[in-house]
Amino acid sequence: MTLVKICGINDAAGFDAVAEAGADMVGLVFYPPSPRAVTAAEAAALSARVQGGPMRVGLFVDPTDAELEAVLAALPLGMIQLHGAESPARCAAIRARFGLPVMKAVGVGDPRDLEGLAFYTPTVDRFLLDAKPPPDSDLPGGNATAFDWSLTAGRTIPRPWLLAGGLTPETVAEAIRQSGAPGVDVSSGVERSRGVKDPARIAAFVAAVRGAEA
Numbered sequence: 059m060t061l062v063k064i065c066g067i068n069d070a071a072g073f074d075a076v077a078e079a080g081a082d083m084v085g086l087v088f089y090p091p092s093p094r095a096v097t098a099a100e101a102a103a104l105s106a107r108v109q110g111g112p113m114r115v116g117l118f119v120d121p122t123d124a125e126l127e128a129v130l131a132a133l134p135l136g137m138i139q140l141h142g143a144e145s146p147a148r149c150a151a152i153r154a155r156f157g158l159p160v161m162k163a164v165g166v167g168d169p170r171d172l173e174g175l176a177f178y179t180p181t182v183d184r185f186l187l188d189a190k191p192p193p194d195s196d197l198p199g200g201n202a203t204a205f206d207w208s209l210t211a212g213r214t215i216p217r218p219w220l221l222a223g224g225l226t227p228e229t230v231a232e233a234i235r236q237s238g239a240p241g242v243d244v245s246s247g248v249e250r251s252r253g254v255k256d257p258a259r260i261a262a263f264v265a266a267v268r269g270a271e272a
């Protein structure tokens with residue numbers, strides 16, 4: 059089954075929609091400059107709405123240990139997503155210190171970026187392959203930008219991975235077909251405006267992924 063992560067949930071309606079749609083992972087953005095950012099307390103309140111449900115993935119950009127500790131004191135996470143310039147050694151240190159699986163986000167623009175995954179393979183559990191941010195963007199992710207899906211076709215990616223970047227309910231089935239992705243991630247494509255999730259589009263995205271499997 060294709061894994062589905064809905065990222066950047068910051069309100070109750072969005073959280074409930076992710077759980078109701080049966081997505082596998084929900085991303086909570088702990089990066090204050092993002093329009094999708096939540097505080098640890100806000101994330102804990104959202105998470106407490108649903109017993110069980112999607113894995114809570116905490117998204118951080120070059121976090122300090124203190125930042126990670128503060129979030130983990132407020133709510134349990136199932137995975138840490140690192141979306142900054144974290145080195146393989148830093149990924150390993152975070153994984154060891156916090157005892158959680160680490161998903162490293164990597165920007166993909168050409169085949170060399172996929173070759174570079176080998177440096178991270180021993181130190182991470184999963185990759186999130188995303189588009190590189192456009193030059194005028196102030197965010198390392200969540201930019202509604204896609205990369206060339208054919209780059210991953212037929213390639214062995216050395217860890218389980220999610221395809222991200224510019225996906226929408228309308229394009230995700232074709233993206234899975236072209237890329238061969240075993241999982242997908244979306245943020246902007248299920249929003250009604252920047253940073254504001256649309257429950258109907260969340261449901262449509264998950265349905266489109268499940269439809270692509272049928």
Ligand SMILES: O=C(O)c1ccccc1NCC(=O)[C@H](O)[C@H](O)COP(=O)(O)O
Pocket residue numbers: 065066085087089092093094117119141186188197198199200201202203222223224225243244245246247
């Ligand atoms: O979404 C953000 O605001 C964000 C901010 C800082 C670092 C990463 C961020 N998002 C990372 C994600 O996992 C997004 O879901 C991924 O980049 C895809 O985003 P989109 O192209 O908007 O679907």
